[in-house]
Amino acid sequence: KDAEKHMLRVASVSKVYGGVKALQEVSLEVASGEILGLIGPNGSGKSTLLACISGTQSASSGSIRMDGAELAGLPAFAVAQSGIARNFQSIRLFANLSVLENVLVAVLANDRTATQASARHKAMTLLDRLAIAELAHRRSGDLAYGQQRRVEIARALALDPRFLLLDEPAAGMNEAETGDLLNILGQTMRETSIGLIIVDHDMPLIMRLCHRLVVLNRGSVLAVGAPQEIQNDETVREAYFGR
Ligand code: ADP
Ligand code: MG
Secondary structure, three states, rough: OHOOOOEEEEEEEEEOOEEEEEEEEEEEEEOOOOOEEEOOOOOOHHHHHHHHHHHHOOEEEEEEEEEEEEEEOHHHHHHHOOOOEEEEOOOOOOOEEHHHHHHHHHHHOOOOOHHHHHHHHHHHHHHHHHOOHHHHHOHHOOOHHHEEEEEHHHHHHHHOOOEEEEEEOOOOOOOHHHHHHHHHHEEEHHHHHOOOEEOOOOHHHHHHOEEEEEEEEEOEEEEOOHHHHHOOOOOHHHHOOOO
């Protein structure tokens, strides 16, 4: 059991939607403090895998364990409570609430014993970490897209997660916003012991941020390795980079 401490371990997870085999016997693991990149062509099962881990979809078979405890089959709220937070591919903020209020909702949901002052302090600390403290009192729906995505990550971090799952956090961002996000995520991961699984199409971002990559293709793991190894892997280049 000690070997499973500080690990999120996915073992032989399959997911069938109707007749579609979205995931076939996928296994991977991520350790606390590790940044794992999950890449692969469109439709290869990346979002489905994150959904199965977070319990928003139930795996058809296989096991998902954190610190050796089984999570597969738990409802999404229970998985979140156990310490796995995620963003969504589309933004899910309360558009009419301020940035601070959006994060406060998450802080208070996570810790019902928090006082107004302590919750506010924590929310502001998170906004600071995401470099959006100056936006605290703006209406969330009025923010630029890249800023909204950062609020979303602040909300996920408000849950004090052990593991964080990010599905295309840089989607729709311009190069400058993507660079800022990369620096913020890198810094956050250095300052906490959160384990991160990140899906993104932005290869420079993935290559710079991640310690290790898992490549999915048609629902199966095609390759696992360091970013450099993956970049030079012939089968990956064929399946993914198309050359
Ligand atoms: P990716 O995130 O890598 O682009 P997805 O996980 O979204 O891939 O999709 C994997 C496969 O599962 C695709 O063939 C997709 O059409 C299918 N799929 C995903 N979600 C559903 C769903 N809710 N119902 C039916 N099929 C789905
Ligand atoms: Mg996806």
